[in-house]
Ligand SMILES: O=P(O)(O)OC[C@H]1O[C@](O)(COP(=O)(O)O)[C@@H](O)[C@@H]1O
């Protein structure tokens with residue numbers, strides 16, 4: 001089996017990018033250990049702090065954020081970073097060519113129940129010259145199409161990494177003996193059709209009409225217009241749900257809802273939606289907000305949130321057709337698709 005190093009060498013990436021992927025991979029090994037040790041390392045439970053988005057931070061949110069921040073700042077290829085757990089962007093090295101956006105620990109509500117969590121990352125090029133040496137949030141506001149690498153690490157029964165550099169998607173599995181990531185799937189492919197969907201059903205009454213109708217039809221199974229029985233899964237960690245979609249197909253969505261009118265979307269564009277959308281597209285799937293392709297969104301803020309519908313392309317298309325229906329304009333004005 002190829003090691004991550006052997007695989008990356010075969011891809012002829014710029015050496016600075018190759019090194020940056022190693023920095024992320026190496027840090028994930030330390031994170032994996034902290035997650036694995038759990039209560040033994042005293043890392044479970046919440047803190048008294050909130051992040052800028054008003055979410056109570058778990059101890060592991062902060063620990064993993066600090067680990068990534070430190071190792072990325074020490075990587076000379078990194079100009080700056082933006083994290084779900086940092087209020088503002090963080091400057092790294094003046095000569096760095098890359099900007100790294102990350103969700104250090106995705107699936108925070110799973111930490112204390114010993115269930116799936118992960119790390120999601122997205123690397124953007126440093127495009128505009130930095131005036132007077134200072135980096136601003138503006139440099140990060142690039143659409144997902146500009147990503148040069150993206151992926152996630154999943155801390156499950158095995159620790160795995162999904163990676164794209166724009167040449168398809170590869171899965172690596174961390175060998176617990178050698179502590180090397182080994183290539184275990186070099187051509188991840190999402191089946192175009194599926195009979196499995198993932199959504200937090202407890203929000204059903206708060207969704208827009210197109211999503212209500214679409215999910216109603218899935219629930220009717222063989223008795224409804226789809227004439228097909230569907231299964232449902234919800235890991236409550238996007239990283240786990242997307243890993244299932246990449247592994248065996250499916251549709252994953254965290255749609256707009258009006259449970260809290262000030263916060264119509266849950267998932268973050270720069271740390272969650274963009275990297276996952278690119279992985280999905282690179283595996284032959286599709287990713288949309290319901291109204292536009294996620295990778296085409298021009299971000300307005302680093303902590304911006306969006307609706308997400310992704311997975312098996314034919315199933316995503318069926319869901320999107322509901323959003324393009326006659327009643328979508330009226331509903332769309334209630335919850336605009338890319339509010340912060
Ligand atoms: O609590 P819910 O509604 O099930 O939401 C679960 C979703 O929230 C998230 O956990 C948000 O990510 P964080 O844990 O990084 O805040 C997603 O991974 C997941 O899809």
Ligand SMILES: [Mg+2]
Nearest residue numbers: 103105106107
């Ligand atoms: Mg997350």
Ligand SMILES: [Mg+2]
Nearest residue numbers: 103104105106
């Ligand atoms: Mg998180």
